Amino acid sequence: MSDKEYSNFGRRQFLARAGKAGIAIAGCGIASYLLYDPTGPRPGVKVEDLVTLADFSVPHKTGQTMSIVQGSDRAKTVDKAIESLGGIERFVKPGDTVAIKPNVAFATPAMLGATAHPQLVAEMVRLCYKGGATKVIVTDNPINDPTSCFTLSGVGKAASQAGAEVVLPKTHLFKYTTLTDGRLIRNWPIFYGPFYKADKLIGISPIKHHHRAGASMSMKNWYGLLGGRRNVFHQDINTIIAELAMMVKPTLVILDGTEVMMTNGPTGGSVSDLKRANTLIASTDCVAADSYGCGLLNLNISDLPYLAKAEKAKAGTNNYKSLNPIFATVS
């Protein structure tokens, strides 16, 4: 500022500058007031906005809760199984969005039986559209790399060719949930995105040996809904599987025992780990389905403590006989 300007610094300019200064000071003051935090950070877990998975079940029909179909062709057995439970129309209403959750945990080819069979997934998608669904989503949060799992297992291609949308577990699709009567599922991230807008939920899983849990079937299939560091739950595998059965109320589960993984589960890795049992179970009660499925692995119900736990928590019955399952055979 030159001397001349300095000498000309009049009242008007002073007031203008004082005004600006005043606004700046007031701004700082207001910002400090609004942001004022008298306590500082507190320890403890931040509780996120919790979501709850919807109830996808359909009304109970006595005598049509479970069907067990013998046959080697998965497309035929699943058709028959659903037909004997009252047809796909009982489960899928016109206009429904159906989420199908196959077990696609591993990046292995379909023939090794570690993942839901693509043919079965495709047939289920087709049935859903036949029942009037406007959209079918096929989704899972696998253990191995998600893209590779859907590609190598053949489920991705089979599902999209049948007209379904394949949804991979992108980070933003996870939300936190708490299971009301649960001990382990508390403030825990689940793969919520694909199920948020779904009207129906169908689980598809193979029957597999599982060294820690004894068996991996339709209840264990819901493990794929868990996000975060879900492996820590192996410390209490029976409780987590039972809680998953409490958390997920599916429309229907398909338990595929066409080829059963008898050893080296849940990954398998060799066709010699498989045994042909030519059995497929469809049920609205996943506990009941698993209590039948364990027999195909030569296990007793008491060998899988999670079955008793789930029954105790009223997630289903582990006495499948009480449901009078429908038996059928297709050639």
Add this chain to the structure above:
Amino acid sequence: MKIVTVRRISQVFFFLLFVWFCIVSTVGERFWQLRGWPINWFLQLDPLVAVGTILTTHTLYWPLLWALATVVLTIIFGRFFCGWVCPFGSLHHFVGFLARRKKKVSQKIQLNRYRKAQGIKYLILVVFLAMAAFPSLAATLQTGLLDPISLITRSFNLVLVPIADKSANLISVPQRFYEGAWLIFAVFLTAILLNLVIPRFYCRFLCPLGALFGVIDGLAIWKIGKKTADCVNCKLCEQDCEGGCEPAGNIRISECVLCFNCLDGCKHEVIGYQTRKSAAGETLPDISRRGFALSLVSGLFALGAVRLSNKLGSNWHHKVIRPPGALPEEEFLKRCIKCGQCMRVCPTNVIQPAGIEGGLENLWTPALNNCIGSSGCQLNCVACGQVCPTSAIRPITLAEKRGVGEFAEAGPIKMGTAFLDRNRCLPWAMDKPCIVCEENCPVSPKAIFTREYFSTIRDGILMVKDFREQRIETVENNLISGKFATGDYYCAIENGRRWKITANTQNSIEISSENISGKILAESSKIKIQIRLQRPYIDIEKCIGCGICEHECPVSGKKAIRVSAVGETRSEDRRLLLKG
């Protein structure tokens, strides 16, 4: 159309093509995924890759034959690659243009003048080639550190693409991570920002590929030069000279990147692209005999100094786990150009740029880090070897990787061996069931197996007060209700019999009904509360070192099961077990 316009179109085209190749380096079947896109094309066109590997291996790996085309075209036309094709060069060109856009003509001429220091790049080239050329001393391929194609491929694929895709997740489902990417970025950013000091700083002073072209350029048939000595010496030709080669004077032909800005800038049609020598004279690379000798000797001693760490001998680093199909370490270092293609393509993101813990030469070479990525090395994947431009990682088949079919006798490729840390493992150290590692082992039969062990828990010896049917009442009344009902707890008595506990209250436990006959527990006798553990063991004959167990181990931070490279099949001297 003016020739500079054609050049700009060419630069934009090749730059976009390069970016496209970065995007499509994703395993998958869609048009924007790997399929058959020639993602290595720029690396294959790069004669420094070809010359470097020829020096180290004395062979020309077939895909690198593309470099011959570049060399031939350079001999005919000059350094067209730098000015017309090189994506890194185009980036420098553009940034340098932005930086000097508003400067006066005189300042521009000043910025784009020739500097003696432009000879440094030849010395860098000599250092690198010296390190590569003398097998009696070692022979290592380090050109990739500064090779512009390696550098930009690495920087785009391992830094820029993952950042751009971070929130969109369009290219990969889980976010991609690269350890030490900051250093790659720092080098890239520095190279870019140096354009603010002097345009095409990297190309003029540092680029070893540019230096190689500069040497070849001495043979060029067509070159820039003055058609006649009849020149007003206005120097307008030099205001946008990309190479800093002084076309107005005694043109430094090996510095000319063929930008044609001089041709475009000359108002008197003196400058031409011609077969004749420039009317004002021309000179070849500015390397003194002393500089050459010094850098040759420096290169040889530098390599010797690096090798004194004995990182290829007994002091090798166990965490440098090479991808499946990688050559034995010494051969590997003769071929790896640190381009990062294997790290980019790896579907699980487990292949990471190594740091210098395995030796200075190891920087940015691929190594598996099972703590990063969506899974360890997937059993049914050989993507890394398929994209490796120099076959440092051989393009193996699945059959070879897994040791089946004609490879049954050789057995599977082992990248290393998993070791269990019993001080961190839940069932071993903390009496907690787990075996996530066993479950995820992809080998059949599994390389991880378990042995059952019943461990009496802390304060787990109780005194019986009463026993009726399946219910044992205890003297102790401070049990945690329901704690033993997980299905993993057992009640053992002295004669070794044991029942599964199905429920418990503060002062009682219920046991399963199996095998109980009569009253077998007397009052005041002792019972033990035990937890059933499946303790993992590793079958070293079966373990392939894929690291899926390490990736899945819930003891995060430092895992309880960790792979180290010992036992890898690629190298006899890192074998752990006896044969047969």
